[in-house]
Structure formats: C-alpha cells, structure tokens
Amino acid sequence: MSLLTFERNLLLKNKVNFLFPLLLVVLFAFPLFFDHKLAYTEFDELNHNYEEMQRLIETLKEDENEKEFVESLEKSNKLIEAILHAKNTGNVQQMVEATYHYEKDILDRLISGQRQGIPIIEQQKRVELLRYMKEHQIQRYSIFDLPAHLPLANYYENIFSGMISSFLILCITALFLSSIISYEKRKQVISLVNLLSDSMVKKHSIRFTVYYGAAMLSLVMPFLIVSILVIIKNGLGDFRYPVGTIIGQEIRILPMYAYLFQSFLFLLLWVLFLSTISFLLSALFEHSLVNLLGTLLCLFLAEYRLFSSIGWIESISHYLPTSYVDFQNVIIGGDIFSPLASEQVTFMNGILTLGIWSIVLLFIGMGTIYIKKSY
Numbered sequence: 128m129s130l131l132t133f134e135r136n137l138l139l140k141n142k143v144n145f146l147f148p149l150l151l152v153v154l155f156a157f158p159l160f161f162d163h164k165l166a167y168t169e170f171d172e173l174n175h176n177y178e179e180m181q182r183l184i185e186t187l188k189e190d191e192n193e194k195e196f197v198e199s200l201e202k203s204n205k206l207i208e209a210i211l212h213a214k215n216t217g218n219v220q221q222m223v224e225a226t227y228h229y230e231k232d233i234l235d236r237l238i239s240g241q242r243q244g245i246p247i248i249e250q251q252k253r254v255e256l257l258r259y260m261k262e263h264q265i266q267r268y269s270i271f272d273l274p275a276h277l278p279l280a281n282y283y284e285n286i287f288s289g290m291i292s293s294f295l296i297l298c299i300t301a302l303f304l305s306s307i308i309s310y311e312k313r314k315q316v317i318s319l320v321n322l323l324s325d326s327m328v329k330k331h332s333i334r335f336t337v338y339y340g341a342a343m344l345s346l347v348m349p350f351l352i353v354s355i356l357v358i359i360k361n362g363l364g365d366f367r368y369p370v371g372t373i374i375g376q377e378i379r380i381l382p383m384y385a386y387l388f389q390s391f392l393f394l395l396l397w398v399l400f401l402s403t404i405s406f407l408l409s410a411l412f413e414h415s416l417v418n419l420l421g422t423l424l425c426l427f428l429a430e431y432r433l434f435s436s437i438g439w440i441e442s443i444s445h446y447l448p449t450s451y452v453d454f455q456n457v458i459i460g461g462d463i464f465s466p467l468a469s470e471q472v473t474f475m476n477g478i479l480t481l482g483i484w485s486i487v488l489l490f491i492g493m494g495t496i497y498i499k500k501s502y
Contacts, residue, residue, distance in 0.1 A: 130330060134337040141310055144341070147303035151296070151349035158274035158286050159357060169271040170214060177207045199241060206232055223267045227257035246463055252371040252378050259369040259380050266365070278364025279357045280383050287390065287455045294426060294452055296346075297397055301422045304342050304398075304405045309415035331496050335489070339402045346394060373460040375470055386458060389474055393454035396481040400448055403488035410495045425449050445471035448484050 138144055180200045187193040206229040213222035234250045236242035244250070260267050268277060274285050287293065366384040373379075381389075401422055408421045429452035444450045450472045451457055453465065457477055461467035 130333050131337065134334055137310065138307060138337070138341055141307070144303070144307060144345075147299055147306075148345040148349050150299055151346065152352055154291060154295070154299075155286070155349055155353040156356060158290055159282070159353070159360060160275065162273060162275040167271075169269045170211065173207050173210060177204055177211075180204050196241065199236060203229070203232055203236075219266045220261075220264055223257060223260050223265070226267065227254065227261050230254050230257055248373060248376065248378070249463060252373060255378050255380060256369050256371045263367055265368055268368075276361060277357075278362040279354055280364030280366045280368050282357045282361070282364075283390075284368075284370060284383060284386060293393075293454050294429070296394075297401070297426055297452060298423065300342060300346065300398055301401050301405070301426060302419070303345055304338065304401050305415070305419040305422045307341060308338055308402075308405045308409050309418045312409065312413060312415065327497055328493055331493065335402065335406055335492075338406065339399060342398045342402060343395065346398065370459065372458065373462075374473065375460075381458070389458050390455060392478060393451065393458075393474075393481075396478060396485065397451075397454070399485045400481045400488075403485045403492060407488050407492035407495065410492050410499070426452055429453070442469075444468040445473075445476050446480060448481055451477040451481060 180203060184197055184200050184204070187197050190197075206225065209225035210222060210229055213225050230250070230253050233242065233244070234247070234254050237244060237247050237250055257267070259265070268281050268285075272281075272285070274282055274290065277285055364383075366382065366387075368383040370381045370383060370386040371378065372381050404425070405418055405422045408418045412418065425448060429449035445468075450468050454477065456462070456465050457467065457472055458474055460473075
C-alpha cells in the first residue's frame with residue numbers, strides 16, 4: 128500500500144472529518160432558506176425621506192432666504208417619486224436609472240455642503256456602482272434584499288459582506304486541519320509512517336499535500352453543493368454585477384466574477400497558511416491541543432485586534448497574515464465601519480504575504496522533521 132493510499136484511508140476512516148464540510152454546507156445554505164418579511168425596506172426609507180422633505184418644504188416655502196434650499200428639496204422629492212413609480216410598474220432598468228439620479232443628487236448636495244451624511248467618497252462609490260449598472264443594463268440588488276431571493280452571482284457576496292464572516296469560515300477550516308494533521312499521533316499510527324523506506328522529506332511532503340488537498344476539498348464541496356441549490360432556487364444571475372472598491376482613495380469597480388475569484392484565491396492561500404502552521408506545530412509538539420490552539424491563535428489575534436495599537440506593529444501590519452483574516456474587507460478596500468489597518472493592506476500584498484509565510488513555515492516544518500529524523 129502506498130503512503131498516499133494509506134493517508135487517504137485514514138482520512139475516510141475518521142468519520143469526524145465529514146462533520147466540518149457538513150457544518151460549512153449548513154452555514155452557507157442557511158441564508159438561502161431563512162426567508163422572512165423585513166420590517167423596514169429600502170422603499171420604506173425612501174417614503175420616510177419623501178414625507179420629511181415634504182414637511183420641510185411646506186415649512187420653508189414662504190421664506191425667500193430658503194428659496195434655493197426648497198428647490199433642491201423639491202428636486203430630491205421628484206427623484207424619489209421616479210424611483211417609486213419605477214418600482215410600482217416593475218421596470219427594473221428605469222429603477223436603476225432613477226436611483227442613480229437620486230444618489231447623484233445626494234452626492235452633489237454633500238459636496239456643496241447642503242447635506243451631511245456618510246463620507247463623500249462612500250457616496251461617490253454608490254454613484255459609480257449605479258452608473259455601471261445603468262450603462263451595462265444590470266438589475267440592482269440592495270442591502271435590503273435577503274439572500275433567500277438572490278441569484279448565485281450575488282448570493283456569496285451578500286452573505287460574505289456581513290452575514291457570515293471569513294473569520295468563522297477560517298476557524299472551521301483550522302479545526303478541520305488540526306483534527307486531520309494530529310490524528311496519526313493521537314491514534315499512535317505515525318510510527319508506521321516513520322518506518323517507511325522513502326526519504327523523510329518525500330514521506331512528509333506527500334502527507335502535507337494530502338492534508339492540504341483534503342482541506343481544500345472540504346471547502347470546495349460545500350460551495351459547490353450550495354451553489355447548485357442557489358441556482359435551482361434563484362438562478363445564476365449576472366456575474367458582471369459590480370462590487371465597489373476604494374483603493375488608496377480611488378474608486379474602482381470590480382465585476383462580481385473578479386471579486387469571487389479574488390475571494391477564492393485568498394481562501395486557497397489561507398488554507399495553505401493554516402496547513403503549514405498546523406503541520407509545523409505537529410512536528411514540534413506531541414500534544415494535539417497545542418496544535419489546535421496554535422492554529423487558531425493567529426485568527427483570534429486578528430479578530431480581537433490584540434497588539435494592533437502598538438505603533439511598530441501597526442507600521443508592519445501589511446506584512447502580517449493577521450491583517451488579511453477579513454479578506455472580503457481587504458478586497459473592497461475597507462469601509463467607514465471596518466477601516467483597514469493600513470493603506471498598504473491590499474489584495475496583492477495579502478496574496479504575497481500569505482504565500483511567503485506559508486513557504487517559510489513549510490521549510491521550517493520540513494527542516495524540523497529532517498533534524499529530528501521522525502515526525
């Protein structure tokens with residue numbers, strides 16, 4: 128029996144290993160079937176704004192000093208009327224165009240100082256997204272649209288943007304890796320591997336490849352299963368759908384297919400990085416609990432921002448894998464609620480950082496095994 132077959136059989140023999148991908152299937156699929164009526168929708172907000180501005184118009188219309196301001200309010204209300212009319216008639220493209228003009232009006236008023244609200248650059252991003260949808264004739268989905276009604280192209284972007292955190296996905300992956308990598312020591316079968324005649328490096332290179340492949344499969348299969356369910360229920364959608372990013376105070380529009388590709392690339396490298404950490408810890412320590420806690424440590428350091436306020440750590444944050452745990456936020460360049468640690472925390476730097484750290488840790492792990500002459 129080859130080592131590859133032996134490792135595969137060990138993975139299949141341990142039924143606990145099937146629990147982790149099953150948990151991811153439930154996690155990804157739950158929003159698809161969690162359908163409920165929202166107490167407050169985008170159109171409720173528009174109606175509320177319309178009524179408030181109408182009251183203000185009635186109050187100020189006799190004041191000559193407020194004539195220009197009243198005219199701007201009347202213009203905004205007409206734009207809201209256009210959105211509501213498009214909604215009532217079911218004209219999707221007309222709704223996109225009307226919403227674009229409304230958001231553009233808000234932007235103009237923010238710039239002129241007539242209105243206060245979100246940062247101007249965030250409003251500019253909204254306008255650019257709507258311009259892109261208008262020009263490419265793409266149906267718009269808002270933050271009020273439940274994932275239960277979204278097509279595949281928008282489903283994962285919606286749930287990753289807040290409903291399911293990348294931290295939780297990576298924690299489940301870390302638990303899976305810790306379980307499979309420490310299994311041979313826990314079950315006292317590692318001595319059989321050490322007795323094989325192949326070179327130490329070859330044996331453990333095969334083992335590491337099997338572990339990494341199993342971890343990736345445990346992520347890919349849930350994505351595929353849930354994707355099929357979403358397509359059956361809501362359709363495929365338009366993968367040109369725009370995602371707004373702010374990179375160095377510059378707004379860039381990322382098509383959905385590019386956003387999902389970058390997310391998958393981050394996941395691929397995060398699994399590689401967590402695999403190397405767990406593999407190294409297993410080579411250094413006998414106890415599986417050390418492996419588990421050590422693998423999870425870097426994720427919790429990022430989640431609770433431990434040491435992030437220390438000046439010199441903040442200055443090198445873009446070299447640390449912990450800065451890229453929330454990789455969806457990194458891809459879009461952060462926002463007003465979750466700003467990035469540094470402007471140098473970018474998609475490309477994240478890919479390089481995770482890749483380099485993984486290679487270094489893998490070499491250290493292999494070197495440790497070579498020196499010890501055993502695993």
